[in-house]
Amino acid sequence: MRTVLGDNQYGKAETRIVRVDRGDTHAITDLNVTTTLAGDLAATHETGDNSGVLPTDSQKNAVFAFARDGIGEIEDFGLRLARHFVDGAPTIHRARVQIEQYTWQRMSVQGQPAHHSFARAAGTRTTSVTYDGTNSWVVSGIGDLTVMNTTDSEFHGYHRDRFTTLPETHDRILATAVTARWRHAEPSGDWAAVHEAAREHLLEAFADTYSYSLQQTLNAMGERVLRNCPELVEVRLSLPNKHHFLVDLSPFDLDNPGEVFFAADRPYGLIEGTVLAEDAPDAGLAWW
Structure with missing residues (x-):
């Protein structure tokens, strides 16, 4: 052969x-x-x-x-x-x-x-x-940016099969460690200013989005960056769901009105997605 x-x-x-x-x-x-x-x-x-x-x-x-x-x-x-x-x-x-x-x-x-x-x-x-040798592509970003909302997050109405045990929730902690990358339209610019603006819009979108899923939050974060940073044409986000589970304190004759949680490190949901400007030019070798 x-x-x-x-x-x-x-x-x-x-x-x-x-x-x-x-x-x-x-x-x-x-x-x-x-x-x-x-x-x-x-x-x-x-x-x-x-x-x-x-x-x-x-x-x-x-x-x-x-x-x-x-x-x-x-x-x-x-x-x-x-x-x-x-x-x-x-x-x-x-x-x-x-x-x-x-x-x-x-x-x-x-x-x-x-x-x-x-x-x-x-x-x-x-x-x-x-x-x-002819063209340049620049993708910038940020990683290891851990954020948390202690309320204004729900998760319910999802598809169920015979293995589904997750209870629906109308009030939960939403936490993630943001890894975001954004593609520049041109291989030049005020890199520091764009980075600071993109970071700020990511955080603002996370903070003020009433979330029904981490996917919805991801999309809101990418949209906010692109709407406010015309130098960028694409945002890719990877958001691990850092789960926080309410601890059952009833065996100790104690209630738990949403105050004591167990922070689980694994396994975890991993939500990833891309948001693009409608007229985004071809990515070329940017993500190769």
Whole structure:
């Protein structure tokens, strides 16, 4: 039986880099960077000819070297790296750079901002940049953003089969850890401002949507972002349902008027979906 080589790629996963900008007060940029390259690489797979391979160690070193000149916004940093890999190696036809940026907040001492002290904060900013030698696609986002509504959430009227035991509820806790990614219409812009706006609209939609399902809440969050951020054309959301079950205190002769809950970590429902602008351009390689 004959075989042919299919799609393939390679890269350096999770290069951890921290840059400290030293001025009157210090600033931290804390990143996890993954580079992935694809192109004319059949020879290394089929014969072991590595002449077209840019080593993954070189990719790691490029991340560190580019950071020496300053990182700036992670989308711009990713674009610089992706263009470097494709434009600098004749066998590389596509580069993807994925970046997670960990959030650090400046601490305060006696009410004054600290010069060089920080505390890790919630929410991880993300980006995925793809460049094919001609076109660039940028997807930004946020992860590890845990939110909760303690009321204004119901779940009932669902289909039942012989395995259904879940009781209907007209008042429940709704909690999730938001992973959201949004596609930019153009590979340029005020990345920080769009990120902050998208994050704020996600949170606002979660807070003020009276929810009959987490799916409904997901759609409301994506719609709110797209209505208010014209730079974006698509939002993808992954929302695990962080279940909170009312504890039965009757064996102890105690009532429980919706005050004591058991927070279960698994198994959990996982709700995922995409909201697009009606005239969204083709995604190209953005989500590949």
